[in-house]
Amino acid sequence: MTLLNTPRIRRRRLVGAAAAVGLVATLLTAGPASATPDPGDAPTRTEVSRSTSAETKAAIKRGDIPDPDEIVHSDNIEHLANIPKDVLSDTNSDLAFQGKYAYAGNYDGFRIFDISNPRSPKTVAQVLCPGSQNDISVSGNLLFLSTDSSRSDDSCASTTQPATEKSSWEGMKVFDISDKRNPKYVAAVETACGSHTHTLVPERRNVYIYVSSYSPSADFPDCQPPHDGISVIKVPRKAPERSAVVKFPVLFPGDGPDGGGNPGEPTNPGVSKTTGCHDLTVLPSKNLAAGACMGDGILFDIKNPERPKVIDRVQDNVNFAFWHSATFNQRADKVVFTDELGGGGAATCNEEIGPDRGADGIYDIKGKGDKRKLVFKSYYKIDRHQADTENCVAHNGSLIPVKGKDLMVQAWYQGGVSVWDFTNSSKPKEIAYFERGPLSTDTLTTGGSWSAYYYNGYIYSNDMAKGFDVLKLDDRRTDPAKRIRLDELNVQTQPDYFARNRG
Template structure:
């Protein structure tokens, strides 16, 4: 695994490789006139599909992490390691089977962390699905040694209350450790699991788990709770399960901030002491109603640390919430990080009649601090938007830089990494796109990337 982030390790892509002459910009009148094919694919002229790595079996593909030239692609039966040094000709290094949804992944210093939020018969990779009431069942985070990416080794399985729907890496090199923020919430009744409601938590989970992983002895990892602020809004999910919990968390270690997408609201925390976060403020929006299966799902920061973004997974990832591009369902909301002031919002400016909402996203790390965001939108594909233009008052159609909506696709995660866009598609597998547009000019090359973990300010 790479060493901890060094500013000197960041390399600026040559401008000639960033902008292809003659390609569309956001002002090109043809940008939002999609191309099409027999498969129903639509895309802007400036986005090209370079390669697809088909999924290896009928398993839901989930989140992504990157280290050097390797992409780590989670799925409900484990994870794949894919060599993307030649983005047009990616190669699978290993297809590692280790049962347990949803297999959110983070990588750091030769270790991989895999989230498991479906009760398993035990913590090993040959486990089978069981109920939450099964004695000895496991749900939580598995740790692997991936120093040899072709041969991952299972190191430990760390139980966490309510399992791990997602996990967020918080590097702490000063103490030779990594902290893992574990987000989880009720996905079903206690018989199905994960079982998250505990009397000692006020009857509604009301916490995240923090795993402390010593880098020289990861099997000795320990777990402690972080209890959410008492004012955290209760969520009534699907009209059945009332609780307080977080779905996902992003951290920005240089500025000591975390953005927590906590179902009914977004929260910003001070993580100067990363083992003991401190609540700063909340963002609540009446358009995000958990009783309607709308929920604060994801978060990220602009690389200059000025803007925080919270995404609403309206419909819970199972409903058509892009049928009206002008309504407030399924949007990403952009706030001034310092003040919490709402600055703008965005969702794709095209009507999509199938499962669609904004899902997982990150900002392009531009040297000039420009704020351009890449996001997945389930069957709405992958979209790229100039957030500075949105904040300046531009419409979604005018601010959208490019998009790719493959026929039959269902993009779970779409992220910018080192000159390309990587989308892990639930059904298609890994798609790799090239964006040819000035919006990418000045993008930085990173030694590694966990999309929910930002370490150094870029501006």
């Protein structure tokens, strides 16, 4: 671990399935797994032209871009700690939180940190269980991992195997984390087209899991078109070995071979065809969910968690290439959707791409009940241009809970971590940032913050290449959030931040 009590500060200049009981997980190293469109199976290094390399070096010399690996941040952010990757050496992915623990996904498995002292996090366990992208969440004594790469079987010792083989496996894995130092793999559920991401809808006796996956093919026995919905898994808390798919609600009904979602190319050039969803966010206190579904954004009612009902659906066939994720504000009258232009492996935070692509789209929710509509208001994108050797695009973030304000922290891969205010839907603005200089000036090398979330007074970021970062935000606009304490946080299951924090 590297402690950073006195980091260098330099402000940047802005420039124009079957259940599997008792399965064993190990702590040894393993080879890489894969998933799309998020980085993992894409080349980690791609040569760039000589002119691009020269321009990157010139921008660094001018001070427009930090030196390679140099840390820069706004005056109101302090970098407290960094823990590099260790046993799990592949790509870092998502984060979840519970009490004094942070759970960090990695394409090789997952890692548990004790964050009781945010300035000095300690590794509690590292569990090898390859299967991209190992999207992660926790509920009570259960931990859930998504597998979206075709595997030889459902064990943690599986190897890659073509999806054209019927015996291949993809889906959800369930661990018992009663003993944080020794998690036990207790169940596996196969799902159609695997599980790229997942979202929990917890109840007292059961946990429902909404599984997002996409890209079916007639050649894949377990991923057949049309794949126009999500898998719903029911997990009994006291008997997780009985976990099973209970529904596959269709979200995009239609008569075409891919259902009724966005047709994508060639009808809508540059837009992904909707063949499933990438990620869902639920707001249980309002019985609402928002879906980022490749070529579509949707709003739906989850009063009955086994039968979600679509309320509204929107498209942006001008500026949105791939609807990636969604975040509600606390009052549930806004949704922020992200566009993962370039799949997370491209340089899109530059003057050529501009401010409206690879950005966030802010939508107001107008009306009541089943008449609610998503109304576009504006885009938000970091205006700190990155080098053309840096993958950068809008990615995972969470609310910073301040009453009367809509504040968010968000990962931008090598664009770093951005804190921004969208209280005025039409005029979002950045109020803080943290980033590193490019990993390379000669190659486009994938890295940067995959997820950046606010939890109990601190920002935690899982950097794909550099490891686990802890940041402290000191700003009068965000300071009230320090009073909000949560027992558990899965960002895609948004809490009612103020229900138990009345003081």
